Amino acid sequence: MESLRDRAVIVGIGQTDFSKNSGRSELALAAECVKAAIQDAGLSPRDIDGMTTFTLDSTDEIEVARSLGIGDLTFYSRIPHGGGAAIGIVHQAAMAVATGSAQYVVGYRALNGRSGQRYSQGVSGDIVTSDLIHWGWYMPFGLLTPASWVAMFTQRYMHETECKSTDLAQVSLSTRKHAVNNPNAFFYRRELTLEQHQSSRMIADPLRLYDCCQETDGGCAFVVTTPERARDMAQPGAVIRGIAQASADDQESMTSFYRPNIAVLPEMDLVAKQVYAQSGLGPGDIEAAVIYDAFSSIVLWQLESFGLCEPGEAKEFIKNGALELGGRLPTNTHGGQLSEAYIHGINGVNEGVRLIRGTSCNQPEKNDCVLVTAGVGIPTSGMILGKLA
Secondary structure (H helix, E strand, O other): OOOOOOOOEEEEEEEOOOEOOOOOOHHHHHHHHHHHHHHHOOOOHHHOOEEEEEOOOOOOHHHHHHHHOOOOOOEEEEEOOHHHHOOHHHHHHHHHHHHOOOOOEEEEEEEEOOOOOOHHHOOOOOOOOOHHHHHHHHHHHOOOOHHHHHHHHHHHHHHHHOOOHHHHHHHHHHHHHHHOOOOOOOOOOOOOOHHHHHHOOEEEOOEEHHHEOOOOEEEEEEEEEOHHHHOOOOOOOEEEEEEEEEOOOOOOOOOOOOOOOOOOOHHHHHHHHHHHHHHOOOHHHOOEEEOOOOEHHHHHHHHHHOOOOOOOOHHHHOOOOOOOOOOOOOEOOOOHHHHOOOOOOHHHHHHHHHHHHOOOOOOOOOOOEEEEEOOOOOOEEEEEEEEOO
């Protein structure tokens, strides 16, 4: 099987401001972040010939193209399953440039996730996919929102591993420490204490307010091309060492409650297996990480999926500032979705690139190998970034 190792490079990143009320359309947000990513790469809109985004994005690729003056497209695609698509669209872009289907591909996600449709309001009749069939079995019991679904998995994980709410708090506190230094973060200069975390209201037991990601208006985008072209770009490239998608046996979207064990992530295990095999790297090579953190508990599961600690040992791994700058694995150095913004993981893609470039607001000393992951409980994706030789 032909490998994507070192066949594609992220050469541009862009974003809008992050807010609770953008005051503009999702198309305007998409156009703004895509334009910024193209400019960051030192390209013009006419250079772009490929585009990819989420099925959940409301903005058609062709409308973004028309808005910015992007011309002929030889590649376009969309990936489903919400946050699981965060690295999936990078995967699409990488395959497109590696096969010659396009030369420069833009990936983006833009949403009014607070002033518009809010995920915390739960599933509703405007979702017309077949997911409604299995969600219909859970809704009569109050399982209407992502928080309620993840709470089920979290309860089981905590039962099996003796993980406590104070352990979940360590994830929230570490990301907040990073956000305090990030002017783009919603929680910039707003510290969080353990006492505040533990006294915050319960959203879906055992998930408290600060265990749950934000709802955000904003957009993020990136540009991918080949290593040969990347060497002439305006910014240092972040080469994709390994990248993969996965859906595991008996998979549902967010509600795989019928599996024999609901305290593990078989789909993310499969992603980890693929990216390590493709890159030739292992857990010991990972120097920093951007781990999808829609909820604090899912960070723990992913640490275990990627072999960064043994199964059930994540609560021990994260102690004593392990996820903070200067710790054993600086993680979510932008503040994550818990404390920077919730742009469905694409702000995490951009932070992964900044970590490789050495331009993060919380830059670790070691940055040769960065793990970036997508959402969990759904068909998902992940990648390892490195420096372009």
